[in-house]
């Protein structure tokens with residue numbers, strides 16, 4: 001479903017939403033800072049970033065609840081500056097759901113349709129269709145406070161989808177659900193998005209959630225976009241140390257580039273240890289070697305042949321996570337690296353014990369060369 | 373819960389007696405069969421029957437009710453608007469001044485309010501009567517409405533209004549279809565409070581009244597100066613009943629409002 005969909009790679013495609021150097025300040029806080037971003041039709045787009053980085057503000061700018069101080073927001077090529085929220089073909093699903101407590105579920109869903117003064121029959125048909133979509137037909141006449149958290153979340157979703165918006169904005173829609181329900185709902189949302197073809201822009205704190213659901217993820221920090229990439233690229237090809245450290249777990253080693261041969265560079269740490277890494281960088285430049293814990297092989301004996309990328313150390317800590325274990329290994333120079341190992345068979349995690357000397361190794365292709 | 377000590381019980385009893393004994397005596401004596409107010413002559417409801425034929429007293433009662441209704445309605449509209457302005461527009465020029473001005477009648481001695489209103493009406497050359505009392509009672513009771521409604525708006529979830537607008541509802545319609553229904557209990561409580569305050573006001577009404585606009589408290593007061601008549605006890609009992617009902621309903625409404633589902637805060 002996800003594969004093959006890449007309008008961002010096609011220069012002939014017009015973006016549905018374009019943020020063009022948008023800035024939003026609150027007093028002396030710059031919540032969104034000269035941010036540019038394109039979102040395409042039918043795309044499932046996720047905004048990821050630490051708390052306070054401006055994700056909600058970005059959604060509110062698009063919904064029309066905040067006005068940009070500089071820059072332009074284009075919807076289908078038209079500047080929507082000054083268009084009030086009630087005239088934008090964009091709907092939002094609020095984090096708190098914001099269901100009207102004095103109305104039934106059906107009335108909540110019908111609310112937006114009534115504003116368009118649609119004929120009664122059509123409204124009823126659309127409400128029924130929406131409630132069927134989120135499987136809440138039986139609850140049409142309940143009030144919001146008579147529903148569970150998951151049901152309320154689905155009412156909010158139905159209500160925001162009822163008007164068939166061009167873009168649906170979702171601000172941490174699943175934050176209030178427990179883990180199991182959240183995972184189920186993630187797939188329901190993806191399925192819904194694929195069927196309706198609506199563009200979804202979702203804010204989430206949960207990296208896994210963004211990875212699972214989105215076509216592309218924008219990683220934000222301090223009102224800037226750090227990187228926009230499909231999930232796999234974001235994980236495997238972060239463009240900076242900051243993104244690499246923000247997404248998942250990673251070991252970073254500070255080095256200097258010694259030489260460049262073909263598409264491999266040789267890096268050297270201050271302690272004189274050398275590594276070979278796939279990537280291109282100028283000799284003499286500062287560089288970071290980054291390698292994810294699951295790409296490191298942990299062994300009780302030195303690797304045969306003594307290739308470039310291996311280090312020796314002692315296990316200082318073992319974190320048992322069930323499906324895998326994380327080994328913290330202190331190297332000779334005092335730094336700590338993390339390696340993870342799937343617990344493929346029961347009891348396998350007991351082979352390596354604390355304080356044991358181990359060797360860590362990884363192929364040059366598994367590591368990343370980051371220059372900033 | 374701690375047990376009530378003897379001391380606590382005594383003070384409680386004294387306090388309640390102090391507050392309610394006079395009213396209780398009034399109510400009991402309104403059912404007194406005797407013509408003399410101080411002599412008990414057995415139970416009877418004859419004074420209530422007399423009341424129904426006392427033209428002046430009935431006219432004053434109707435006046436009072438009409439004024440209370442009109443001024444409470446005005447005070448509710450204005451007070452709700454003031455509460456909205458004070459809670460919604462974070463900082464605007466004169467916000468402090470406005471909130472101070474809204475609450476001023478709360479602490480202002482009624483004599484001063486009444487006198488200043490009288491001076492205003494005289495200076496503006498307004499005929500005093502029904503309309504001047506209504507206007508004065510509106511100024512007096514508006515702040516009570518503002519306080520009740522404001523306490524409700526403070527923990528009102530603004531995202532409900534944003535959700536309505538997001539769904540295509542313009543601001544004014546949003547107010548009437550989302551905000552007002554949700555703050556309605558507080559608005560109704562404010563109305564009842566304003567109504568009962570207007571109903572039992574004597575001081576301001578006597579400053580601002582004019583010919584043909586005698587309110588019930590003014591009537592009672594002037595009658596009592598000539599000696600207490602038993603039917604006055606009866607009419608006072610009715611007044612107490614009306615005001616007590618309004619106050620109980622007001623507090624029930626604001627309690628029910630605070631416990632309304634879906635509203636965060638409480």
Ligand SMILES: Nc1ncnc2c1ncn2[C@@H]1O[C@H](COP(=O)(O)OP(=O)(O)OP(=O)(O)O)[C@@H](O)[C@H]1O
Nearest residue numbers: 026029030031049050051052053054055056057058
């Ligand atoms: N109405 C406002 N007034 C003042 N400052 C604001 C306002 N809204 C947001 N901010 C500030 O703007 C910055 C970005 O806020 P925003 O709510 O967009 O963050 P966020 O990325 O959604 O964070 P979170 O993940 O915690 O929800 C924050 O520093 C916040 O304090």
Ligand SMILES: [Mg+2]
Nearest residue numbers: 055056057171
């Ligand atoms: Mg947020």
